[in-house]
Amino acid sequence: MDRIFDESWPFILGPGSMFDRLNRDKRIELDPHIFYASLLYDDYGRSFLASVLREYADIAQAYGHPYLSTTATWRASAPRVAASSCAGLPVNHDAAAFLCEFRDSYGADASPMVTAGLIGPAGDAYKPAEAPPRDLAKRFHAPQVDELANTDLDCLEAKTLPAFDEALGLADLLAETGKPYMLSFVVLPSGTLLDGTPFGEAIDRIDNEVAVPPVHFMVNCVHAVNYRRAIEQMGRTHPDAVGRVAGLDANTSPKTPDELDELDEVETEAPEDFGRTVWALRDTGARYLAGCCGSGTEHIAALARAAAADLFPA
Numbered sequence: 081m082d083r084i085f086d087e088s089w090p091f092i093l094g095p096g097s098m099f100d101r102l103n104r105d106k107r108i109e110l111d112p113h114i115f116y117a118s119l120l121y122d123d124y125g126r127s128f129l130a131s132v133l134r135e136y137a138d139i140a141q142a143y144g145h146p147y148l149s150t151t152a153t154w155r156a157s158a159p160r161v162a163a164s165s166c167a168g169l170p171v172n173h174d175a176a177a178f179l180c181e182f183r184d185s186y187g188a189d190a191s192p193m194v195t196a197g198l199i200g201p202a203g204d205a206y207k208p209a210e211a212p213p214r215d216l217a218k219r220f221h222a223p224q225v226d227e228l229a230n231t232d233l234d235c236l237e238a239k240t241l242p243a244f245d246e247a248l249g250l251a252d253l254l255a256e257t258g259k260p261y262m263l264s265f266v267v268l269p270s271g272t273l274l275d276g277t278p279f280g281e282a283i284d285r286i287d288n289e290v291a292v293p294p295v296h297f298m299v300n301c302v303h304a305v306n307y308r309r310a311i312e313q314m315g316r317t318h319p320d321a322v323g324r325v326a327g328l329d330a331n332t333s334p335k336t337p338d339e340l341d342e343l344d345e346v347e348t349e350a351p352e353d354f355g356r357t358v359w360a361l362r363d364t365g366a367r368y369l370a371g372c373c374g375s376g377t378e379h380i381a382a383l384a385r386a387a388a389a390d391l392f393p394a
Contacts, residue, residue, distance in 0.1 A: 084194060084235045084260045084295045085146070085326070085367060091387050092194070093145040094329060094370025095136035096380045098152070102132070113164035117152045117171050120178055133182055135377045137193065143384040144392070146192040148368060149183065150237060151175040151228070154200035158223035172197070172224055176231035196237040196262070197228030199250065205240035205266060205301065208275035217249025225250075229257035239264040239329075240301055242274040244282045248289065255292035264298035264329070269306040271313030279310060280318020287324070300329035301372045304357045311364045327366035330358045332374030348374040355382030359390065 085092050102108050102116055108125060111118035119125030129152060140147035156171045164171075176197055183193045202220050203210025212220055221238075228236055236259050238250045247263050254261040263286070267279050287293045299307055307328045315322050332354055333347035358369050369387075371379050 084196075084262065086192070089146045089192070090367070090391055091145060091362075092148055092327070092368040093140045093143075093380070093384055093387070094148045094368060095133075095150075096371035096375035096377060097373055098132060100374065100376055101135075102128070111164045111166065113155065113160045114166060114171065115152075115155045117154075117156045117161075117175055118164065118166055120152065120171070120174050121166060121169065126178075129178075130182060133179075136380055137182075137186070139377065139381050139384050140193075141186065141191050143388040144191055145384060145387060146194070148194045148196060148370070149179060150196045150198040150239075151179050151233070153198050153224070153228065154239065156224060157200070157202065157221065159220070170227065172227035173231060176228060176233050180232045194235065195233045196235045197231065197233045199224055199228070199236065199238040201238075201241055201243075201246060203242075205242055206274065208243040208273070211241075211243035211246040211275070212249070213245045214249040214252070217246040218253050221250055221253055225253045225257060229259055233259070235259055235295070236261040237264060237298070238262070239298070241265045244273055244275055244277040244285070247282065248286060251286050251290040251294065254294070255290050260295045262296045262298050262326070263294045264300045266301050267299050267307070267310045269309035269313075271310045271317065278314070278317060280314040280321035283321040283324050284318060296326035296368075297324050298326055298328065298368065301331055302328065303331045303334040304328065304354075304361055305334050308361060308364060323365060325365070327368030327370075328358070328361060329370045329372040330354070330375070331372050332379065351376075351378040351382040354379045355384075355386040358383050359386035362390075 119129045153172050153175045161171050179195050183195050202212050241247045332349045
């Protein structure tokens with residue numbers, strides 16, 4: 081398997097929530113089908129998207145951490161693009177070009193930045209019943225995966241996956257691209273995916289059934305406390321799978337997906353608490369740490385500070 085994260089990197093920082101940052105600006109209108117990917121085609125939106133990307137990436141640069149950045153394509157599947165205001169446009173290709181240009185703007189002397197083409201689930205990320213079976217998932221995701229694979233991005237990542245069968249179909253597709261890739265799941269404290277599949281079993285089966293397995297597995301849209309419980313449970317049932325999990329994009333709320341779905345406003349926590357709690361996950365083997373729902377630049381800065389204080393003590 082090709083590498084995504086250099087083995088010499090003790091830690092890789094990721095961004096906080098893009099949605100939460102965009103929702104603060106009342107001039108931003110997100111396309112209901114492809115969300116913030118539509119901003120690529122609006123002068124103000126494109127500028128704002130670049131500024132948010134730079135806020136997060138600059139934190140990594142300030143503390144000397146390698147950094148992972150993803151394209152604005154979490155909801156840019158072919159059916160969604162066709163139903164959107166950007167129908168007929170090469171949304172995934174343009175998003176990849178935008179991110180690669182952003183990466184290159186930092187120059188050769190910057191801390192390393194990895195760029196990933198982002199693929200989301202076919203249905204609601206919190207509703208595994210909406211996830212397609214393996215063969216249908218391959219047909220559904222193929223156009224987007226093909227478009228992202230034929231770019232200068234470093235790797236591909238399928239994220240917020242609620243069900244095993246859809247992940248298996250995506251892995252089949254991603255294995256054919258020749259690019260290194262990652263799969264990121266929503267998991268419960270009990271150590272299962274939202275469809276009830278034990279996380280360790282999902283890892284073992286994908287590793288054994290797919291021609292080219294993922295370089296890393298990830299978790300996202302889960303609080304650090306719940307991630308720790310899930311990893312501990314997996315350690316009891318599938319200990320060999322624990323080392324295949326690279327890390328977490330952490331929520332700022334410990335609520336379950338069902339509880340989060342019922343909230344009218346995003347629940348958050350103090351940035352310093354977030355930074356300490358998420359950085360403490362290093363003892364589970366996590367190398368990549370970032371933010372998801374409820375997180376902003378303050379949370380990522382607190383995480384970067386906690387990491388720097390531990391890794392580069394004065």
